[in-house]
Amino acid sequence: MTLKTPLYEQHVAMGGKMVNFGGWKMPLHYGSQIEEHHRVRRDVGMFDVSHMMIVDLEGPQVREFLRYLLANDVGAGARPGRALYSCMLNEQGGVIDDLIVYDRGDVGFRMVVNAATRDKDLAWIGQCARHFDVALQARFELAMIAVQGPAARDRILSLLDGRVAGAAGLEPFHAMDGDGMFVARTGYTGEDGFEIMLPEREAADLWRALADAGVEPCGLGARDTLRLEAGMNLYGTDMDENTTPLESGLAWTVAWEPRERDFVGRAALETKRAVGLSFRQAGLVLEGRGVLRNDQRVVCGSGEEGRITSGTYSPTLGRAIALARLPVDATDSCEVDIRGRAVPARIVKPPFVRNGRSCIQ
């Protein structure tokens, strides 16, 4: 079965090259993914991310529940409007999914999880929720459009006028409810931008209004190169159920304090931290010619081996970059096995690009 988002006809009409992506028909690009990438870095572009799943949580124990379910901490007190990035772990500390959770004050919380993991996520959240007084609702009837780039704010404010009063004052990593619309200043590109959730029957009108305002559509291809340049992990390649956040570059998302907060996977992570890690995530910039790809073998100075978890060509830097899982003591440089050739690469700390600028010396 192939699923289609409410914007499918728009993609086809705009020349989108439609591909199968985790069971969904999604646009890979609309002509050139490199041009779409540059447009988001320099101006603005929009993405259909309606395949991602929105789950609303409410009930008297919803805060307690999320403080148990997630490795990052939504906090003991309400912080309406705040967005929080977190991993959801299994008891072994492996990552079931990564997600963003929005604090909606009295209304409860809204969570956005990955498309490919939605069934197992729902099952897991439901299972963990058994001992809490909380209600889950998967919002399959909502669409989501991400408008990203330095000009995103200017371009969308007039369109949101009247629907989302106060959107102009929205701080980064915050969100607000409007008239049937939910607007968050979040994204997956390393640029300023917004994610707009709205009823699916209204999605095509907003998409066309954005296009009329000069916001061009971008596909999943550009979404991947943008997120990788921004040093953001992709679930399923950069981390999964067999890896913990600690060796996936996501230690910063694990809230150890307060110590008495018991979240799923905490004990396993604490053991791992006490024993010491063998691997860590690092960024690679290829010095020689070629393109870095997922799963290529990396040989470090010590002779120990690592592996690329996601690699690509960086349109902004004009060279190949990657996220890799390397032995903890690997520093400075390494060699990547590209079809039998050992090509030198530099080990760096992601991100590679933020707000349109290279972060690599």
Added chain:
Amino acid sequence: MSNIPEDLYYTKSHEWVRQNEDGTVSVGITDHAQDLLGDLVFVELPEPGSQLAAGDECMVVESVKAASDVYAPLGGEVVDINEAVAEGPELVNQDPYGEGWLFRLQPLQGDLQEELLGADAYQEFLESES
């Protein structure tokens, strides 16, 4: 629809071959192939002087999305490579049958009609694949 010039020969692995007047042939990848790959960002050309057998993996083209081998359409010696596509791989996307040619081959034997597909046969092949 994909552009398939009448005067060229083709392979089922989506290379094109042009007969030059000096007896050599030029080789590239088809419009269909570049469209499937998307924006090309890296081209690893064969060594000039290398001897190829028909069907050899002789070079690699890489797009943002994927790496793809290019196969020698005929046996022969590589007599020239297009350095311009190594510098600017996007030439292959922009002009796959012209500026985006990849290498020239001095074929061992030269009956292109016998060994390769004509434009109509390649068109039919694409239709049968889709």
